[in-house]
Amino acid sequence: MTMINVKVAAIEQVTPLVKHFTFVKEDGSSLPAFSGGSHVVVSIDIGGRVHRNPYSLMGSPMENEAYHISVRRQENSRGGSVFMHENVTVGMPLKITYPMNLFSLAKKGRKHILIAGGIGITPFMSQIADLKRMGANYELHYAFRSPEHGAFAAQLKESCGDHLHCYIDSNATRLDLQALLSDQPLGTHVYVCGPSAMVVATLETARNLGWPENHIHSEQFLSPPIGEPFKIQLARSNVEIQVSAEMSMLEAIEAAGVEADFLCRGGVCGRCELDVLETDGALLHNDHFLTDSEKASCKKIMPCVSRAKGERLVLDL
Amino acid sequence: MERGYWIKSKPVYNALVWHEKATAHLVLAQNQGGLAVLKLFQQMQPQQPVTVIYAQHDTDYAKTLKKVVPDGLDVVSSEQELLVSLKNIMPSMRMGLRVYVAGSEGFIWSVAEVLKTFGVEEADIMKELTDTLARTIYCVHCKAITHNITTNIGKCSGCARMLFVRDHFSRHLGAYMGLMIDAESPGELPEIEEIYP
Numbered sequence A: 001m002t003m004i005n006v007k008v009a010a011i012e013q014v015t016p017l018v019k020h021f022t023f024v025k026e027d028g029s030s031l032p033a034f035s036g037g038s039h040v041v042v043s044i045d046i047g048g049r050v051h052r053n054p055y056s057l058m059g060s061p062m063e064n065e066a067y068h069i070s071v072r073r074q075e076n077s078r079g080g081s082v083f084m085h086e087n088v089t090v091g092m093p094l095k096i097t098y099p100m101n102l103f104s105l106a107k108k109g110r111k112h113i114l115i116a117g118g119i120g121i122t123p124f125m126s127q128i129a130d131l132k133r134m135g136a137n138y139e140l141h142y143a144f145r146s147p148e149h150g151a152f153a154a155q156l157k158e159s160c161g162d163h164l165h166c167y168i169d170s171n172a173t174r175l176d177l178q179a180l181l182s183d184q185p186l187g188t189h190v191y192v193c194g195p196s197a198m199v200v201a202t203l204e205t206a207r208n209l210g211w212p213e214n215h216i217h218s219e220q221f222l223s224p225p226i227g228e229p230f231k232i233q234l235a236r237s238n239v240e241i242q243v244s245a246e247m248s249m250l251e252a253i254e255a256a257g258v259e260a261d262f263l264c265r266g267g268v269c270g271r272c273e274l275d276v277l278e279t280d281g282a283l284l285h286n287d288h289f290l291t292d293s294e295k296a297s298c299k300k301i302m303p304c305v306s307r308a309k310g311e312r313l314v315l316d317l
Numbered sequence B: 001m002e003r004g005y006w007i008k009s010k011p012v013y014n015a016l017v018w019h020e021k022a023t024a025h026l027v028l029a030q031n032q033g034g035l036a037v038l039k040l041f042q043q044m045q046p047q048q049p050v051t052v053i054y055a056q057h058d059t060d061y062a063k064t065l066k067k068v069v070p071d072g073l074d075v076v077s078s079e080q081e082l083l084v085s086l087k088n089i090m091p092s093m094r095m096g097l098r099v100y101v102a103g104s105e106g107f108i109w110s111v112a113e114v115l116k117t118f119g120v121e122e123a124d125i126m127k128e129l130t131d132t133l134a135r136t137i138y139c140v141h142c143k144a145i146t147h148n149i150t151t152n153i154g155k156c157s158g159c160a161r162m163l164f165v166r167d168h169f170s171r172h173l174g175a176y177m178g179l180m181i182d183a184e185s186p187g188e189l190p191e192i193e194e195i196y197p
């Protein structure tokens, strides 16, 4: 995959846990245009291991001088976010992918209800720029833990005005999904990004109320979990690869110099799917893409987030 | 029609089945479509509110429908009247409404066109084809729309060209493509047969 060389132009601590990074092209030229809801994958090198994590682009899609992402510090993870928080400094060169969009606004939508939880606000930042430009009817419902954790809340208040509704756990204000989704005009689309419980609750509420599937949109990138090391064999490339505890299978494949497809790197898009030719152990499926029966069949695996146990796992790559 | 050849734009119609998850149901039917509605109520009486608008001209399912549909049945005498009633009730409908349509293809797509203006996407409408296979065609030459074509070749109501009725369907126009058949050798027409009775 072709990468863009950028450098960090600014870093801002937005909340105690969230940092906002501004990237510009290393050679000073403009960045490619993108649409609201897009993300890029950022490559970072942690002690010789290349991690590639997806982050939503937050700026206005109209601005092509700089890209903006926000990273929430996640302890007990593979270290990507901690590295971004502690080791990435202004002026540092980084490689990112071209923007890709798995969370775009429905063009035919009459009204758009955006539901964000915590750092899940990021994809909506660029969508709101699009919605405002189109003069679209929208509401942004933003839930966060406590006032100091409401990243960009003040900025959003200014740009969205009455369209913004905030729910703050510490003030015991809660978003009533049932009430919100049971009284919307025809042609409304709902979009959710946030913690898993919130995404599931939104999807279920909308479905139970009879919202058609194509009016319900969600984005939830999973981060590859840490696990036991294991070995894989790539049949077509004829190599054996060791997947270490903190690397994803996809990262290990890439580190071995084998080209593999991906879009989200978070177990949702389906692009990285690989056929399993042989396995003697268990596949540890962590994705949201394969159906339960596909997972049980042990014939396919999503290497961006899933892992394996056992001595032998042969993949068709 | 060539065997095993499938034109993606050609709509597929199904038998009406209630959506289990809904906050309200709206059923629109014409003529023989009344039977489709009766079959729907054979499945069950949904818990949520149901509105049925039925346009009948030469069939009489209205009597039976009146017995079966608990309330919210509106019987009208033409498609035009049905579309007027539809336009009147749509503004009060909210997300969670599920829509079912049964009737001729022309009926289905005129209903879909009205529904679209209220934010209901065609893909979200359940459709059952009844009555006739007659096609509405649009002339690719003069753009005129001609209704009720039951033959493989039909005369354009706009430019009077003889049009071959194709399987390519425009959801936007609710019509099949009609292409001049004797462009190469004017006047030479293959046999005209009824294939969309």
Ligand code: FES
Binding pocket: A261, A262, A263, A264, A265, A266, A267, A268, A269, A270, A271, A272, A273, A287, A289, A302, A303, A304, A305
């Ligand atoms: S890259 Fe999207 S599911 Fe793996």
